[in-house]
Amino acid sequence: MKGAKGFIVTSVVCFLLYLVLTAAPNGTVLGLWSTSELIAAIAVGILVGFIAKNVFVKNLQFMNPVRWMTFVYYVCVPFFCSVITANIDVAMRVITGKINPGIVKIHPNLKTDLGITMLATSITLTPGTVSVEIDEKDNALYVHWIDVVDKHPTSKQVAGSFENWAKRVME
Numbered sequence: 001m002k003g004a005k006g007f008i009v010t011s012v013v014c015f016l017l018y019l020v021l022t023a024a025p026n027g028t029v030l031g032l033w034s035t036s037e038l039i040a041a042i043a044v045g046i047l048v049g050f051i052a053k054n055v056f057v058k059n060l061q062f063m064n065p066v067r068w069m070t071f072v073y074y075v076c077v078p079f080f081c082s083v084i085t086a087n088i089d090v091a092m093r094v095i096t097g098k099i100n101p102g103i104v105k106i107h108p109n110l111k112t113d114l115g116i117t118m119l120a121t122s123i124t125l126t127p128g129t130v131s132v133e134i135d136e137k138d139n140a141l142y143v144h145w146i147d148v149v150d151k152h153p154t155s156k157q158v159a160g161s162f163e164n165w166a167k168r169v170m171e
Helices: 002-022 035-058 063-095 113-127 155-159 162-169
Strands: 103-106 129-135 140-145
Touching: 002 035, 063 113, 063 162, 103 155, 113 140, 113 155, 113 162, 129 162, 140 155, 155 162
Parallel strands: none
Antiparallel strands: 103 140, 129 140
């Protein structure tokens, strides 16, 4: 029954997300979607539900609406501000030539795969840093950093508040 529950939850969430992302004021169904869009939404929902059912079953705590709102806030405010700041920092480093790149190893205090994935993705999407590898045995994340000032930095030095947000949202 656990697989069926995951399939249903994943399919419904994907179906609704598809409808939200494809809504347009010229549709024939409720004035927002065409019949072919509804059929496509059902097909995509079923396909994704079949493929990703175990992800939602394993991580049902992520289905909490408070976590979703926290995630949306994170993306719209702290993450967006960090990306803007990092863009300015990288531009200044390119102009001045003050670049000291290298790969550093950080040990995030995250327990779940989703938390580590969110941290690694946030790091990669921020200019000047790229997540290179995750070492599951050592619970470490290797990051290419544009300005290595410390050979053994903390995750706060490399990723700022991203680790705290990943913990809040995903764990």
